[in-house]
Amino acid sequence: MIIRSPSSSAARAMLVVAAGTAALAVLAGLVLGGAPGAASWLERLGLAAGPVRAATAPPPRSDGAIVLSPNERRSLVIEPVGMRMFRPQFVTEGKIATDEDRATPVLSPYAGKVVRILVKPGDVVVPGQVLCTIEATDMVAAQNDYVAAVSGLDKARTAVRLAEINERRQRDLYNGRAATLRDFEQAQADLKGAQADERAAVAALRAVENRLRILGKGEADLAQLRDRGTINSETPIVAPIGGLIAQRKVGPGQFVQGSGGDALFLVDDTTTVWLQAFVREGDSPAVDVGDEMEFRVLARPDQTFRATISHVSPLLDPATRRMVVRASVPNPRGLLKREMFASVVIFTERPTESPAVPRRAVIRQGERAHVWRLDDAGRAALREVRTGLVQDGFVQITEGLAAGDQVVVQGSLFLDQMAADTR
Template identity: 45%
Template sequence: MRRLASLRRARTIPRAVIGLTTALAVVVMAAVVLGIDRGSATRNPALDSEIKRADGKLHLTASQWGTLTVKPVEQHAFRSEFRTEGKIAIDQNLSTRVFAPYAGRVTKLMAAPGDHVQKGQLLFVIAAADSVDAQKDFLVALTSRNKAASQVNLAQIVERRMSNLAKDKAASQREWQEAQANLTAAENDSRSAEIALEAARNRLRLVGKTDAEIDAFEKTGTLTPDAPVYAPLAGTVLQRKVGPGQYVSAGAGDSDPAFLVGDTSKVWVVAYVREADVAKVRIGERLTFKVMTRPDHVFETRIDYVAPSIDPDSRRLLVRASIDNADGLLKPEMFASVTVVTSEGAPTPAAPLEAVIYEGSIARVWVVGDDQSVELRQIRLGQSDGRLIQVLDGLRPGEKIVTRGSLFIDRMTSSQG
């Protein structure tokens, strides 16, 4: 029995050893396989064969060159400029506010906003008591003038008669002199009456009466409360602040104008300059702007006015420029994106924005050599115009640089490192 048990133990030991040996072999094979996979994940033999380092330069294959875009470094003048906001405004030298000359009620409206009017065209009519008073004064002055003219005629007749009688010794010299004095006084009164009549006539003109209307009124003497108001210049009705039957005050005062008429063939672009940029602004500097109705079109003019002081509320300096608007595209109160060009600048080397690789504050580009190699070169940058960026140091005009695909080269070199 003891011998049988020992035989059984002898058979069991080799089986355990065989199982352990098999497990170790499996682990070793797995490690080998994992090691091969890990090496293939970190190394790319294809890249090793395509990129070779020689004196710090990289040599690419023909297939890799096909994925890149190369452009020469060009010369470009970068302007010194700053941007701000602004708006389109009416040229106040070509516009005027129209007020009612007398207080009264609006009886007629002859023009609407947007209408083009000529100088002297009727805008509106008001019924004004002052208009009636002006007509009364004119009638009184007219009567006085006519009376003075009659007195002159009578004095002339008497003077001529006394002159003849004095020559014939039928009248004394004293009587003739009195007739002459009366004639002189009558003529002076006539001149005063003429002046008073002209003053009354001018008052009617201020009320809005035309010379033709005054002449007709002089013949008929018919009083009317109507006080017409005419356009003082040719242009477009930009605003109308009165309606039919509305009572309006006389003169400007604190009230809004009844009409605003302006010539919009030329308008202002008004810009509001930040306090930090005030020292850069001068009359005559170039100003460009865009409006939302034509975002792709750049309007260009020059500054012709700089405000003498900064606005205390907005802390901005107002500058403006005039621009032709014959096509009527620019409307008052339009928003404008304004750029003030303070210096045109001299041409310097420039690189496309997509060619520059940034690593923190350091900028680099891939420069293409004559032997079709590429090398990474650090550059110092300046201004940008949205398409190109100024290169202050590191590149010369004519050198070729990689634009599209520069990041692709960067990734390849990083994967090799």
């Protein structure tokens, strides 16, 4: 009978398997024997899911505390309980809007055809600057009335001068007994009538001047019209306030309505804008005038703006079920633009200082929560806590811990498992 020797490749494979088995056996013996560093080697090889508990470690205490070995403590992340400021708040969305208290729609006070447009959207204007001109029949009629009023006043003053001359002459004749009393009294009556006509002419002229000033005519225009009598049908539409031309709704040659028509321009004073925040129906009872807000816009994500609520809408939007709250925000450099989207945080109460732990240190089981607290002797004990607000990755502790207590931040689930295995 011929016995064949195994191939060289098969022999090598058998040797590798035997060597690996022997190495694992030696390493397991070191772990069970409490050899230093063996647990960490098992963790590196992926053979341990958490801190390895030595076979000679003390058993859990009867009061529920777990005595940890130095290796086990080094495998946990432990931090002290600190004090942090917590403030009730909620996050919502909003937008930048025009401050309607500082924005003015510009309307034409009379009907006519647009002749010239002197500004465009985005331009910054000053009070009294001409925005456009209109050929208006009201302007022509007012100028005609002004010319007629000037002529009427001149005529009335001429009549007064003639009446004064006649009254003086009749007075002299009457005193010289060359005229009757009747003629002298008639001359006095004529003088008083002429003076009354002069006063009426002055009042009529002032009324027409006021009409022309309302229509945009200044003193220079009135002087030129008074001296030359030339009528110009072009009427200027001027900016009532200074600010940004936010809208323009008129074009050259367009006919516009007087007074009751659409606005030709919208002048917006952008030094102040409104922040409109949309509050959910469930959060609306907590919001009130005077609450503070912080917000950021997408155009400047690293900059935080602050404001105070100045108006709370009494109604909810039936479509979105949101309540609109508003705040005035100073905008001297024009950083905030209309319709910018904003992420808003509304603070509903004053901040309070409380003990706080990192969020991952708290283990929740239904409505209950607990942490693992370590004492000076290295014993870990389960401590039930009552939690409050969660902000910036920290949990507010209202009961169960005090500042300075050492708690397990990473590795709490491992301690839970150890506690469960000993029951």
